[in-house]
Amino acid sequence: MSEQAPDTGADAEPSSDDDPENPYLRDPSTEFDPAETLSREDAEAQAELLREAVREHDRRYYVENDPVVADRTYDTLFARLEELESTFDLDRTDSPTGRVGGEPLDELETVDHVAPMLSIDQSGEVADVRAFDERVRREVGDEYEVDYVCEPKFDGLSVEVVYEDGRYTRAATRGDGERGDDVTRQVRTIESIPERLRGDHPDFLAVRGEVFMPRDAFREHNRERVERDEEPFANPRNAAAGSLRQLDPAVVAERPLDCFFYDVLGVGDDWDDAVDATADAAETSEWFETNLEEYERLREWGLQTVDLDEVERVDDVDGAIAYRDDLMERREGLNFEIDGTVIKVNDRAACAALGVTSRHVRWAFAYKFPARSEVTRVTDIVVQVGRTGRLTPVALLDPVDVGGVTVSRATLHNPEEIARLGVAVGDTVRVKRAGDVIPQVAEVVEKGESHDREDGEGSEDGPDGPENDHYAFPEHCPVCDSPVERDGPVAFCTxxxxxxxxxxxxxxxxxxxxxxxxxxxxxxxxxxxxxxxxxxxxxxxxxxxxxxxxxxxxxxxxxxxxxxxxxxxxxxxxxxxxxxxxxxxxxxxxxxxxxxxxxxxxxxxxxxxxxxxxxxxxxxxxxxxxxxxxxxxxxxxxxxxxxxxxxxxxxxxxxxxxxxxDEGTADALDGLTFVFTGSLSMSRSDAQELVRSYGANATGSVSGNTDYLVVGENPGQTKRDDAEANDVPVIDEDEFRELLEERGVEYPA
The missing domain is CATH 1.10.150.20 (5' to 3' exonuclease, C-terminal subdomain)
Structure with a gap:
C-alpha cells in the first residue's frame, strides 16, 4: 500500500469510524513497506493515523462491543505502530502502545482528589430502603418530583480518573476519600479506559469508576497462576485491588482488568472550575440534568459504563426494590461480580438539595444482597504449602450448589480456625462464599461418625481428642516432612x-x-x-x-x-x-x-x-x-x-x-536523613539503600528531621510542599551526586 498519509497534528481529535482521511479504520490493508524505507515525516504521519485508528478500535471493542476489524488485523496495526515508534524513536506520551507498562515504580505517591470520593449508606434490610425513600421525600418536599435510577453495585476497586483537554492525565485509588494512591501508570494499562475522550467533551473531567476483573478472565487467570504454582487470588475484587497496587505497570498490563464508569466527580473549564462545580450537583446541569443522562453522556465521551439495559429508571421505592430482587435472581449470569444494587435520586438538582455528610452522599443508597450459604459434607482435609512456607488447610466437599456456583472445596484458613469451628472429616458443614466469592466453612451443622475420621484423628485425649473433636493439624510439612512451627494463628514449614x-x-x-x-x-x-x-x-x-x-x-x-x-x-x-x-x-x-x-x-x-x-x-x-x-x-x-x-x-x-x-567512608553520611521523589538514574529504592550503607537514614516522607529532599524527574508535589513547609533543602540529582562525592561516596554506585 502507499505509505503517503496526510499529516495529523498532535492536538487533533480522534477520528471517527467514517473518517475518509484514515485508511486504518475500515477494511484496512495490513501490507506495509519496510519501516526503514520511510522518511521521518511519513513515519510520524502514519503513526498518528495508526494511533487514532487503534483508539477507535479499542472503543468499538471495549465500550461499544461492536468491533469492525478482526483481532488479527488489530494486532497487525498495533505491531506496525510499535515498529514505527521504536524505529524512529517517536514520542509515546499518549500512544496506545504505552499500555504495556514501562519502568517499575519505587513507591505509590499520595494525591488529593478533585472532589471527595464519598461512600453511600447501605443495608440488606428492605425496611432501611423504605426509610431512605421516606427521608428523601420528606426533605425535598414538593419542590422536586422524586424518581430513582437503579444500577448494579460493583464489587471492585473504586478509582478517580482525570481528563484534561480530553486527554487521560491521572488516576488515583479512593484511599480515605480525600486522598488516594497515584496509580496513573497502572490504570493506563487497562485497555477499556480511553487515552482520549470523544465527541463534545468538557475541557476538564474527573470521573469515578470501578476497576474489576471479569469473572471469565478471573477464572482463566487463576488457572494460569495455579499452573505456575502461584497462589490463586481469593476473588475478583482482591485480584483487581492487588493488581492496581503493583509497583510494576508491566505486571498490571498482563492482568485482565476492566473498568466501568458511573459518576462524574468534577467537570468544567479547568481544575479549579471543576472543584467549584462539584460543591453543587446542580452546577453540572449544563452537561446533564439527571443521573440517567449522566450515564448516556459518559458513553458519548467514550467511557465504558455497564450496559444501559442493566440500568433502570423507576418511579418509586417499590420499583427500586423490585429491580434489586430481579437483579439478584440474574446476578449469576453477569460477567462481573456485584453485591447489591445502588438506588440514586435521578434529578441532580434534587441531589444537590439533599447534599452530603462528611462521609457519604444523602441522595443514594445501596441495597445489599444477602450472603450465599449452603450445607454439605467434608470428605477430606488437605494442607497446601504456599511458596512462602505457609500451610493452609482446605476442606474437600461433596459438591454443592452455592448461589448458582458448584463448590467442591473451601478454605479453613489456619489451625486456629479449625479448632474454633471444631471441624473434622465427615462433618456436615455450612458453606458460604466469603466476600460473596471465595468459599469458606462457616459452621459445623452436624458432627460425623467416628469411622469417617482417617487414621483415628480426634480419637485421643488432649487438644485434638474428644474434648476438642476436630482435625489434627500435621506437625510435619506434607511436602518435605520438616517440622511445622506456629506464628500466632498461622503455621509454617521450617x-x-x-x-x-x-x-x-x-x-x-x-x-x-x-x-x-x-x-x-x-x-x-x-x-x-x-x-x-x-x-x-x-x-x-x-x-x-x-x-x-x-x-x-x-x-x-x-x-x-x-x-x-x-x-x-x-x-x-x-x-x-x-x-x-x-x-x-x-x-x-x-x-x-x-x-x-x-x-x-x-x-x-x-x-x-x-x-x-x-x-x-x-x-x-x-x-x-x-x-x-x-x-x-x-x-x-x-x-x-x-x-x-x-x-x-x-x-x-x-x-x-x-x-x-573503606573505614574512611563507612560512616560518610552518618546523621543525615534523605527523602527521594521522582525518577533518578537509579531506582529510588537503590538510592535509599546506597545512602543507608554509608550511615544515613532514608525515609518515605518529609518531616522536620529531613536534611535533604532529592528531586528527580516528574516528582510528586506533596513531598515538595512538605519540604517547603519544613524548610528542608531541595536538591536535584546532580547536586546530590556532588554532595556524595564530596564525602567520598561514588554515585551512581
Missing part, C-alpha cells in the same frame, strides 16, 4: 530452601535484581527447567549443561550459552548480594548489605551445627535495622539443618566475595 514447595520461589528470587541479577531466568524458564528435572535445588543452577539446555523447547545453543554465561558471572557475587539472594525471611537488600558489612565474610556466619547460635543472635542485634524479631528470624534460618545443608552445597559452587570496608 524446611526453607530444602522444601520443594518453596524452591521455585527461592530460585526466582535468587535470580532477580534483588538477588544475583541472573538475566534470562524468569518464572517461565524456571518452571520449564523444574519440569525437565534440571533444577531441583539452588546449587543445581550452577550444574546446568549446555546440551541439555539447548535441547529444551524454545531454547537452542544461543539461549543456552547466554544463560550459562549469566550463571558463571554469578559465581563470585558480593557478600551482600548473596545474602539478599538467599530469601532469608525479613532480610531485604538493605539489611543483607548491613549484615555483610558487620560480618564481612561468609565464613563468619554459622554454617554447622556446632556454631554458637546464641552469640550469633546477640551479634545480629548490633547490626543497623536489625531488632530482636529480625535477629531471631535470621538465627532460625541458619539454625535450620535443612537450610545449612543447601547453603553448604551452594557454597561449593559460589564464592561470595568478602566486604572491603
Amino acid at each position: 524446611g526453607g530452601l530444602a522444601c520443594d514447595a518453596q524452591l521455585e520461589r527461592a530460585i526466582g528470587h535468587y535470580a532477580t535484581r534483588r538477588g544475583l541479577d541472573i538475566e534470562g531466568l524468569g518464572e517461565e524458564r524456571i518452571e520449564q527447567l523444574r519440569d525437565a528435572g534440571l533444577l531441583d535445588s539452588l546449587p543445581a543452577l550452577y550444574r546446568l549443561g549446555r546440551e541439555e539446555l539447548a535441547d529444551l523447547e524454545g531454547w537452542g545453543e544461543t539461549s543456552a550459552d547466554n544463560l550459562l554465561r549469566e550463571v558463571e558471572d554469578a559465581r563470585e557475587p558480593p557478600l551482600g548480594d548473596f545474602l539478599s539472594a538467599l530469601s532469608i525471611p525479613s532480610v531485604g537488600y538493605s539489611t543483607a548489605n548491613n549484615l555483610a558489612r558487620e560480618f564481612e565474610r561468609i565464613e563468619a556466619f554459622p554454617l554447622d551445627a556446632d556454631a554458637d547460635f546464641d552469640a550469633f543472635e546477640g551479634r545480629l542485634q548490633t547490626v543497623p535495622d536489625v531488632g530482636p524479631t529480625v535477629a531471631r528470624t535470621v538465627r532460625e534460618f541458619f539454625e535450620s539443618e535443612e537450610n545449612r545443608a543447601v547453603l553448604n552445597d551452594l557454597l561449593g559452587e559460589v564464592d561470595p566475595q568478602p566486604v572491603d570496608v
